[in-house]
Structure formats: structure tokens, C-alpha cells
Amino acid sequence: MNWGGFQSLxxxxxxxxxxxxVLFYFLKLKRPRAEIPSLVLWRQVLQDHRVNSPxxxxxxxxxxxxxxxxxxxxxxxxxxxxxxxxxxKNRRLPVIVDCSASMGALDKPGGTSRLAEAKRxxxxxxxxxxxxQELCLVSFDSTPRKLTGxxxxxxxxxxxxxxxxxxxxxxxxxxxxRLVQALGRSEPxxxxxxxxxxxxxxxxNFDLSFKLNYQRLSPAGPNLGITALSARRAVSGGWDVFVxxxxxxxxxxxxxxxxxxxxxxxxNERITLARSHAQRLVFQTKDNRAxxxxxxxxxxxxxxxxxxxxxxxELPESRPLRVFVPKTLxxxxxxxxxxxxxxxxxxxxxxxxxxxxxxxxxxRPQDMDLVARTKLTVGxxxxxxxxxxxxxxxxxxxxxxxxxxxxxxHVQLADLVVLDQPRFAANAGxxxxxxxxxxxxxxxxxxxxxxxxxxxxxxxxxxxxHTDRSTLPxxxxxxxxxxxxxxxxxxxxxxxxxxxxxxxxxxxxTLTPHGHYQIQTPKQTVEAMTADDHGFVSGVAAAQAGYYSxxxxxxxRRRVGACLLSPxxxxxxxxxxxxFNERLQVAAATTLVKTDWxxxxxxxxxxxxxxxxxxxxxxxxxxxxx
Amino acid sequence: MLSAAGLEPxxxxxxxxxxxxxxxxxxLRLVDSETQETLDVSxxxxxxxxxxxxxxxxxxxxxxxCQRRSGRFLPVSSxxxxxxxLFDQMRRRGWLA
Numbered sequence: 218m219n220w221g222g223f224q225s226l227x228x229x230x231x232x233x234x235x236x237x238x239v240l241f242y243f244l245k246l247k248r249p250r251a252e253i254p255s256l257v258l259w260r261q262v263l264q265d266h267r268v269n270s271p272x273x274x275x276x277x278x279x280x281x282x283x284x285x286x287x288x289x290x291x292x293x294x295x296x297x298x299x300x301x302x303x304x305x306k307n308r309r310l311p312v313i314v315d316c317s318a319s320m321g322a323l324d325k326p327g328g329t330s331r332l333a334e335a336k337r338x339x340x341x342x343x344x345x346x347x348x349x350q351e352l353c354l355v356s357f358d359s360t361p362r363k364l365t366g367x368x369x370x371x372x373x374x375x376x377x378x379x380x381x382x383x384x385x386x387x388x389x390x391x392x393x394x395r396l397v398q399a400l401g402r403s404e405p406x407x408x409x410x411x412x413x414x415x416x417x418x419x420x421x422n423f424d425l426s427f428k429l430n431y432q433r434l435s436p437a438g439p440n441l442g443i444t445a446l447s448a449r450r451a452v453s454g455g456w457d458v459f460v461x462x463x464x465x466x467x468x469x470x471x472x473x474x475x476x477x478x479x480x481x482x483x484x485n486e487r488i489t490l491a492r493s494h495a496q497r498l499v500f501q502t503k504d505n506r507a508x509x510x511x512x513x514x515x516x517x518x519x520x521x522x523x524x525x526x527x528x529x530x531e532l533p534e535s536r537p538l539r540v541f542v543p544k545t546l547x548x549x550x551x552x553x554x555x556x557x558x559x560x561x562x563x564x565x566x567x568x569x570x571x572x573x574x575x576x577x578x579x580x581r582p583q584d585m586d587l588v589a590r591t592k593l594t595v596g597x598x599x600x601x602x603x604x605x606x607x608x609x610x611x612x613x614x615x616x617x618x619x620x621x622x623x624x625x626x627h628v629q630l631a632d633l634v635v636l637d638q639p640r641f642a643a644n645a646g647x648x649x650x651x652x653x654x655x656x657x658x659x660x661x662x663x664x665x666x667x668x669x670x671x672x673x674x675x676x677x678x679x680x681x682x683h684t685d686r687s688t689l690p691x692x693x694x695x696x697x698x699x700x701x702x703x704x705x706x707x708x709x710x711x712x713x714x715x716x717x718x719x720x721x722x723x724x725x726x727t728l729t730p731h732g733h734y735q736i737q738t739p740k741q742t743v744e745a746m747t748a749d750d751h752g753f754v755s756g757v758a759a760a761q762a763g764y765y766s767x768x769x770x771x772x773x774r775r776r777v778g779a780c781l782l783s784p785x786x787x788x789x790x791x792x793x794x795x796x797f798n799e800r801l802q803v804a805a806a807t808t809l810v811k812t813d814w815x816x817x818x819x820x821x822x823x824x825x826x827x828x829x830x831x832x833x834x835x836x837x838x839x840x841x842x843x
Numbered sequence: 844m845l846s847a848a849g850l851e852p853x854x855x856x857x858x859x860x861x862x863x864x865x866x867x868x869x870x871l872r873l874v875d876s877e878t879q880e881t882l883d884v885s886x887x888x889x890x891x892x893x894x895x896x897x898x899x900x901x902x903x904x905x906x907x908x909c910q911r912r913s914g915r916f917l918p919v920s921s922x923x924x925x926x927x928x929l930f931d932q933m934r935r936r937g938w939l940a
Contacts, residue, residue: 249872250872252874253865254862254876258898
């Protein structure tokens with residue numbers, strides 16, 4: 218067994234310092250002279266056998282011996298000896314530190330967060346790092362970050378460790394492991410150390426190719442938090458606001474939930490939460506104007522995680538849905554007339570239709586150039602699909618349809634007669650459509666009849682047959698189908714439902730095209746962004762819960778709140794065992810990571826002790842001294 | 844003989860303060876003030892007790908020598924003024940009336 222060793226054997230040359238020490242001792246400065254009347258007594262004393270005993274000879278050279286001892290201890294300290302704590306040396310060790318939202322949870326009132334505990338343990342490892350060992354620090358929340366390469370530089374590692382902060386997002390262990398696996402291709406290692414509270418899914422889709430030492434941190438204290446927040450437009454006007462409160466397994470008790478609208482408290486409610494139960498609340502607001510909601514949760518007792526006690530929701534202004542349908546599509550315009558809250562273009566008395574729309578339904582390809590978040594094409598093949606689908610005239614019938622698709626809810630398509638025949642081109646299939654992001658909602662005899670494509674900010678439905686050349690307009694399901702498309706457009710425009718923004722990445726913000734903006738985060742850092750051709754500012758990172766202000770030349774243009782809203786993070790559930798592919802299971806380690814114990818501080822203390830003894834011994838007054 | 848002749852021997856040992864309490868805390872080179880002979884002493888403070896033991900033994904021997912001859916003995920430091928020796932120490936011991 219390897220008990221320990223020296224980190225810096227190259228310092229052995231310091232042993233040569235013993236030579237000058239001995240030389241200086243014997244060639245030390247001239248003795249001071251003391252004149253006395255007679256040497257008789259001193260001669261007798263020096264001839265005494267006690268003076269010449271081996272012990273006295275030793276004592277006579279004690280100064281030299283003590284000085285040599287001090288020097289040896291100092292040289293030994295310079296060699297940096299260590300007592301072996303962990304497994305062998307000369308190895309690389311990636312250390313993964315979880316910094317997701319749950320790692321900010323405290324263990325007790327005024328206690329330490331899980332991340333602080335993890336950092337303390339990693340710092341101990343860094344302090345005990347041997348010269349042959351290298352660490353690589355990786356932190357992860359929803360995305361992994363490589364903080365250092367493999368290095369032995371303790372200052373670098375400590376600085377990187379100090380930079381790790383809790384991000385108010387859920388964790389993704391799989392991504393972190395993939396990053397570490399990639400590191401191993403250039404710099405191989407055998408083992409990876411993971412510090413986490415275990416708040417991630419128990420099943421990880423990853424082929425584990427190294428030994429994972431899962432150091433699970435002790436669980437945090439009880440926690441209550443807001444896990445869902447949304448609003449739906451009420452039939453009577455205004456909004457119904459839905460709030461869901463959940464807690465960790467050991468959390469129970471009372472709390473107050475307060476709703477603020479534009480900074481003013483408009484409602485509050487007391488709740489009592491039982492263990493492992495969720496509480497759902499509904500608040501009503503009568504305001505139809507655009508406003509900003511904030512929900513504040515105040516638990517009566519100790520709450521280990523503060524970041525999930527607030528949630529934010531932006532309510533859009535109520536307005537009619539702007540729909541464009543050419544006058545040639547008479548059946549659609551007729552169906553739309555029976556739906557409330559629709560502003561139909563072009564109007565019956567005019568052909569004018571300009572500006573942006575919420576929904577465009579048309580059988581004319583040129584109308585697809587109109588700006589709208591939701592579009593329905595009727596009776597033609599979009600250009601990007603013409604390679605895979607061609608339009609025949611032999612007629613078709615519905616084979617099957619997605620009954621769970623919201624746009625086809627309550628729409629009966631059996632026995633529908635279709636005169637057009639959309640069919641797959643030679644060597645084309647459904648997979649080609651899926652590669653382009655399309656989903657088949659209605660299957661015809663030889664090809665799809667209805668497709669759906671969801672982009673980041675656009676929703677498209679492609680009816681590949683013309684409804685005027687089918688029996689669909691004459692069926693009960695047609696106005697329902699149109700109403701479903703309108704409902705989808707309402708949701709896409711944010712007019713029917715409003716969802717709170719989650720932390721991570723903010724959804725695209727609609728601003729002025731090509732405008733230059735600064736995004737101010739809750740931590741007051743600023744990031745410059747530019748709006749695209751459509752005025753969308755996309756990809757705004759939101760790692761912290763709180764308000765994000767969009768500034769233009771220093772003036773606030775818009776403010777949106779991002780909140781955690783993660784049941785898994787709020788419940789602080791931690792897995793004791795992780796299952797990887799091929800049923801490979803890794804249990805949390807039962808023992809702490811042992812680190813090498815450096816002995817040089819102890820040696821320095823011993824040297825100091827010897828120095829003190831020497832000082833005391835030679836400065837003490839002998840017995841009888843007056 | 845002195846006693847038989849009716850004489851009383853009186854012994855006085857005069858030692859300098861350096862002989863009584865030598866300052867030998869560290870290494871030292873002792874020099875005989877008469878012969879200029881030298882003697883190196885290392886770790887002198889350690890030898891202090893031994894020196895005092897020898898000095899006290901010499902003093903006791905001299906006192907015993909005088910006592911056996913019905914005499915008297917007085918150790919004196921050369922730092923003590925003569926007046927003090929004559930009119931204090933000797934008078935208190937009955938050497939001088």
C-alpha cells in the first residue's frame with residue numbers, strides 16, 4: 218500500500234545547506250573574553266566527570282543539533298510530503314459540480330447552500346492536490362461549462378471554483394457527461410467525480426464509459442415554491458390566473474400567496490399545503506389592458522429555496538384577432554363570421570388589407586408573403602414540398618387523421634370526398650416531410666392531406682387539397698375546423714392564453730426590426746442584442762429568475778419576468794441511484810472523497826516548536842542564578 | 844601550634860563578583876588575570892551550578908580548616924567596601940571588639 222510521498226523531491230538539494238550550517242557553527246565568531254582572578258576552580262569544574270559524560274557532551278553541542286533539526290524540518294516541509302488519502306497519484310480527474318437552482322437550497326435557517334457545501338469539498342480536494350494530479354472543473358445546470366482544463370494550478374482551480382454560481386434553471390446531467398466524455402478523447406481519465414444534490418432524472422440516456430463517483434450532497438431543508446403560472450382569457454372579460462404551489466417531500470404548513478398587478482397588490486390568499494400535495498389557485502383580474510403580474514409566495518416557516526417564491530406573467534392587451542382571407546375563399550369567410558372577436562380582412566366593402574395579421578388563410582401562394590404568426594394554405598403545394606408531393610386530380614379519401622391534434626378536435630373526416638389527389642413523388646415519403654419539420658395530420662390514400670409545421674414563432678397548416686373541391690365545406694366539422702384554426706392563431710398570438718416565461722432562454726421578443734437593444738438582467742449585467750428582419754430578438758439567456766429589461770439608448774422599452782417554474786427543482790427530489798444505458802446503475806457514494814493530506818504545515822509547526830525549545834533552553838537562567 | 848601559642852587563626856577568603864557569580868550564559872573564553880592563561884567554556888550557563896558547587900565546597904573546606912584549628916573564617920566579596928567588612932561583618936562576628 219502506498220502511504221504517501223513527496224510532491225517536490227527536487228528540493229532535496231536543500232540538504233546541502235547542512236554543510237554551511239555546521240561550518241558556521243564551528244567557525245563562529247570569536248568567543249567573548251572574560252578576565253577572572255584565577256582559572257583554578259574552572260579547571261576543576263571542567264575535569265569533573267559529569268561535565269565529560271556523553272550526555273553533557275551532547276548538551277554541549279545541543280545548539281548545533283537543534284539548529285540542524287530545525288533545518289531538516291524546513292527542508293522536509295519544502296519537499297511537500299503528503300499522507301495518501303485518495304486513490305493513486307499521476308492521474309487526471311474531471312470534477313463536475315451541479316449548479317442548478319436546487320443547489321441554492323439551504324440546509325437550515327441561516328445555513329449553507331448545497332453549492333457552498335459542494336464548493337467546500339472541492340476546495341479541500343484542490344488544497345490536497347499532489348504534483349502528479351490534475352483536476353478539470355466542469356459546472357452544469359441546463360448546459361455544461363468547462364471552467365478549466367486539466368491543471369495542477371491551485372490558484373487557477375480556486376478562482377474557477379469561486380466563479381460557480383447557482384443558476385435558476387433545471388439541471389441536465391446528460392449534457393455534462395457528454396462534455397466530460399469529449400474531454401476524455403484528448404486527455405484520457407478513468408474516473409469522474411460528480412457533486413450534486415441528485416436533483417435530476419434517475420434515468421440518463423448516456424453510455425457510461427468511465428467510473429462515476431457520485432457524491433450526493435446531504436438534502437436541503439423544506440421548501441415551498443410556485444411551479445406553474447398561466448392565465449386564460451375569461452369569457453366575461455379579463456383573465457383567469459392559475460397558480461400552482463408545490464413543496465418538497467418534507468414541506469408542509471401554511472403560506473400566503475399574493476398577486477400583484479403592475480406593482481399593486483390585487484389579491485392574496487392563505488393556503489395550507491400537506492406533504493406531497495400540490496395546491497392550485499385561481500385569481501381573477503378584470504383588466505383588459507396589457508399588464509404585468511407578479512405572484513409572491515410567503516411560507517410561514519423556513520423555506521430553503523427563495524428563487525421559486527416569485528413568478529411573473531405578462532398579460533397582453535385584449536384586441537380582436539386580425540385574420541386575412543381572400544374573398545375567393547367564401548366558405549372560410551362565412552365560417553369566420555360566426556366567431557366573436559375576429560377582424561376580417563379584406564372587408565366586404567373594401568379590398569384594402571395591409572399591415573401584420575394574426576392569421577392568414579388563403580389558396581393563393583402570393584398571400585403567404587403576408588406577415589402572420591399563423592397561416593393556413595389551401596389547395597396548393599408549398600414550394601419547399603414540391604420535390605416530395607405532387608397534386609393529381611384522380612381524387613382521394615381520408616385514410617386516417619390525428620384525432621388528438623387540437624386543430625382537428627371534434628372534426629369528423631370519415632367519408633370525406635376529395636377531388637384533388639396529393640400524392641408522394643417517386644422515392645419520397647413521410648420521412649422527407651419530417652426532415653423539413655412537417656407533421657402529417659390527415660393521411661390520404663396516396664399522400665398527406667393536411668400538414669402542420671411549428672417554427673420558433675410561426676405555425677403553418679398546409680391543406681394540400683382545395684376544400685372547395687371536396688365535401689368538407691358542407692359538413693358540420695368545417696366551421697369547427699375553422700374555429701380550431703382560429704383558436705390556434707389566438708394562442709400563437711398570445712391572445713387566448715398567457716404563459717409565464719421560464720428561466721433558461723427567453724422566448725423571442727417582438728421589437729422594431731433591426732433595432733439595437735441592451736438586455737439588462739436581474740443581476741444588472743447588460744447584453745447587447747439586435748432585432749432581426751421581423752423585429753424578433755431571440756436567444757436571450759435568462760439564467761437568473763427576475764425581471765429582464767429591454768433598453769433602447771438607455772430607455773426601457775419593455776420588461777419581462779422569467780421564473781423557475783420547475784416542479785423537479787422546487788420539490789428538491791434527489792435520486793440516490795442513477796441508471797444509465799444498458800441498465801448500468803451508479804449509486805451515490807457512501808464515503809466522502811478522501812484527499813491527500815499535506816504534511817508540510819505540520820512540519821513547519823514542529824520546526825517552530827523546536828525553535829521555541831531552543832530559545833527557551835538557551836535563554837533560561839540556570840538554577841541559583843540571581 | 845598557633846592555638847597552643849594562644850593565637851587564634853582568622854581566615855578571610857576574598858573573591859571577586861565574577862568569581863562569585865560568573866556571567867557565563869554562552870560560550871566564553873576565560874582569561875587568568877595573573878598568568879594570562881585562557882580556558883574555553885562552552886554552554887557555560889550549564890556549568891554554572893557545577894561551578895557554584897565547587898566554589899561552595901572550597902569555601903566549606905576553608906571554613907572547616909579554620910574551625911579545626913579553633914579559628915574563624917569569613918568569605919568576603921571584593922565588591923564589599925572595606926568599612927563594611929571591618930565595622931560591620933567582622934564586628935558582628937566578634938572579630939573586632
